[in-house]
Amino acid sequence: MTDSTILEVQDLKTYFFTRRGAVKAVDGIDFSLKKGECLCLVGESGCGKSVTVLSLLRLVAAPGRIVSGQVHYNNVDLVHCSEEKLRGIRGGDIAMIFQDAQSAFNPVLTIGDQIAEQMTIHGSIDRQAVKNKGIELLKEMNIPEPDRVWDSFPHQLSGGMKQRAMIAMSLSCDPKILIADEPTTAVDVTIKAQILDILHTLKEKRGMSLIFVTHDLGIVADIGDRAQVIYGGKSIEMASVSEIINNPGHPYTKGLIACLPDSSTDSERLASIPGTAPNPIDLPEGCPFHPRCAQVMDICRHVVPKQTIISETHTVNCHLFG
Ligand SMILES: Nc1ncnc2c1ncn2[C@@H]1O[C@H](COP(=O)(O)OP(=O)(O)OP(=O)(O)O)[C@@H](O)[C@H]1O
Ligand SMILES: [Mg+2]
Structure with missing residues (x-):
């Protein structure tokens, strides 16, 4: 953990043990959060964003269970510390806002x-x-x-x-860390802009760190300093927001960027990633994206790609870089 790191997540896995089998909602998430930054967790619906952030504070209810990993905050491992210790941190040093304020x-x-x-x-x-x-x-x-x-x-x-x-x-x-799980999904565009503005100001004024969960890359570009792309419950790419948008490495991230509306022509791009998101009860072997990847190689079908460092601010989990 470097000086500027406030939270570090390593190899987090959270499964739901159902009658149909283990739902591997989170299956290998790693990221670190720096003091005063806004880190966006991004990925399509069902990729494990909410279960990841709930796991950070051990808020996943049965039949869900954290099966491996560590979450370091202030020399405390939140996965393994006492419930009493955690209660002091939840809603204190680390606060969370949910998608649905109503409930x-x-x-x-x-x-x-x-x-x-x-x-x-x-x-x-x-x-x-x-x-x-x-x-x-x-x-x-x-x-x-x-x-x-x-x-x-x-x-x-x-x-x-x-x-x-x-x-x-x-x-x-x-709080030193605010976790916001899609806080703008249930509100209209004007309110959405206001909320993003408020969060940005708070980060700047209070030096607070922010974990912002979203499937919307437009929001990432707006508010994020760095982004962690998640696919099939796994971390697949981490970089500064400008690198994610201008120089994506993982074929999945490239696909996501290609789906962004083109602001220069003000029109929706037609690209979409062929195929469907993986079923967490039956995740593919190897790289979770391989069944949809146009650049798939034999190794991708069998071996989960390890993290490759592309630059000081950019890592990717893909055999094309391994
Ligand atoms: N209580 C549960 N029992 C079984 N499976 C669950 C449970 N809660 C979540 N899951 C599954 O875990 C996977 C990850 O869910 P999660 O809510 O983290 O997705 P998400 O990335 O937040 O999606 P969204 O963008 O739609 O909010 C999904 O496939 C979901 O169906
Ligand atoms: Mg969610």
Whole structure:
């Protein structure tokens, strides 16, 4: 772990043990997060993004189980530390916001009660100080009439407002790392832009590190410093965002970039990657992308590619580079 690294994930695997067999949702994820950066986890639906971030805080419910790996934070391995230790870190040093703010709030408590509760779990006790700080946070989220919102119930707020209140709640303990799992999927374009803007400002102002989960490369280009591309539950390419977009190495990443709308002509490119994403209950042997890869070689069908260093800021797991 280098000085600037705040979180390091090694060989993380999380499987769901179902009657039909083991669903290998996460099957070998490695990445490191640097202080003050925004790292995007990107990949198509079902590739294991959410299960990865839930695993970081051991929030995967049965029949899911972390079967291997380590998550280092501050000399603590979050996979193996005590539940008590982890409880102090969850919602404290490491906070998470989810795709669906609606279900993350308790419908029978006011927004203020819920933010206050979150703050008191992790230490603050003075009620007035808690409320003042909470209202400040709502203001920081560009929420109009923060006093009224503090006393509102979740159903009294619009979706975008709830999502911003959710971010305020997650920030109430001054986290060092904020994990955001597709926080803009359920909101409209204007709110999406506002939320991305807020997260970007927070990162810059607080020096907070951000793990941003998305399937949208447009968002990655907008907010990310580095990106980790995931396919079939595995890390397949990691680089600075500009390298991922301008010089992708893995054939899958190349395919994703080819599917981006072309901003120079303002038209949708027609390219799409032929074939379908792998079924995590029956992952192909070797490289998970080999059945869809136009450059497939014999070795790809049998051997999982190891990580190859292309440059100081770029690694790829592909036999073309091995
Ligand atoms: N409780 C569960 N039981 C069995 N399989 C599960 C469970 N939860 C998730 N999975 C499977 O694990 C795989 C990874 O799911 P995950 O939610 O991490 O995908 P994702 O990349 O976040 O997708 P999306 O972009 O749609 O949110 C999927 O195939 C999913 O069906
Ligand atoms: Mg998800």
